[in-house]
Amino acid sequence: MLIYGKEVRDAIKAEIKKYAAVNRMHMVILQIGEDPASQMYVNGICKFADETGVDADILKLSAGNSQEQIIHIIEYMNNDPDITGIMLQKPLPPGFSLEVLANVIDPYKDVEGITNYNLGKLISYEQGIRPATPKAILTMLKAHNIPIEGKKVTILGRSTILGQPLAAMMTAENATVTICHSKTVNLVEETKRADILVAAVGKPNFVTPDMINEDVVVIDAGINFDEEGRMLGDVHPEAKEKARIASAVPGGVGLITVAELFRNLVYLKEEQIRRQREKTR
Incomplete structure (x- = not known):
């Protein structure tokens, strides 16, 4: 059975729209270079913003800019009181360090929860921003x-923006978590043991029917495109048919990811309001 994200997304959208009607929020998406999957995600964010009354701007920069120039731009946005949240669109072009640029972002404007400060709060189980896809x-x-x-x-997948944060969040939910990666020995044995299998490797149709059991719940977090521009997940359609439950691509996790990004923006706005009140006491 395939599960979709539209109803969940629409419920969150209604929450955001109600909040944005009385609290102005402004997100800036910093986009360096061009990437098809990246652009589709950005388009979805802008559409969600437009439908909920949130201000969202895309700052498109050439890959010809130096990393130092990008750092100065982020620092400028950190100091702009009009900006509620800053998003660094990924993947970055060659020559740019995600770790460096992400950690230039003010943690109180880190709408994706990818700074070391916010990831540290995640692994220590403190309240704070969480990465949107997990x-x-x-x-x-x-x-x-x-x-x-x-x-x-x-x-x-063990990326610092998906696999590892998700492992921490699943552990907090009292699950027993295994992270697999390119060096995992006997990968099929690991995937077949899963009650819940999350695919986030960025390889189309990577998970095949022989890798799963029939009672598994498969969550496909992959976004890939074939030569004809069709979106594909990391899980083969035949594997999804075999699984007890599987998330759709497109129409699954990606829809909710955009909504969760805006929930993060609300969190940042609330923190902004709280800190301002503390300053005026």
Whole structure:
């Protein structure tokens, strides 16, 4: 059975629209260079912003800019009180360091939760911003009443913006978590043990039917494009047919990810209001 994200996304959208009606929020998306998958995600963000009354601007920069120039731009935005949240669109072109640029962003404007400060709060189980895609995965599971506590969760991919944060968040939900990557020995044995399998490797149709059991819940967080421009997930359609439950691509996690990004923006706005009140006391 395929599960989708539209109903969940629409419910969150209504929350954001209600909040934005009385609280002005402004997000700036910093986009360096060109990437088809990246542009599709950015378009989705701008559409969501337009439909909820949130100000969203794209700052498009050439890959010919130096990293030092990008750092100065981010620092300028950090000091602009009109900006609620800053997003650094990925992937970055060659020659740019995500770790360096992400950590220039003020943690209180880090709408994606990717600074070391916010990731540190995540792994120490403190309240704070969480990366949007891991949040979306948990939201999707809970919205479809899929238990997490006590389950064996296997995550394919160990990126600092998806795999590793998701592992920490799943652990906080009392799941038993395994992270698999390119050096994992006997990968199929690991994936077959999973109660919940999350694919986030960025390789189209990577997960095949022989890699899963029939009772597994598969969450496909992959966004890939074939030569004809069609979006493909990391999980082969035949594997999704075999699984008890599987998330759709397109129409699954990606829809909720955009919504969760705006939930993060609301969190940043609330923190901004709280800190301002503390200053005026």
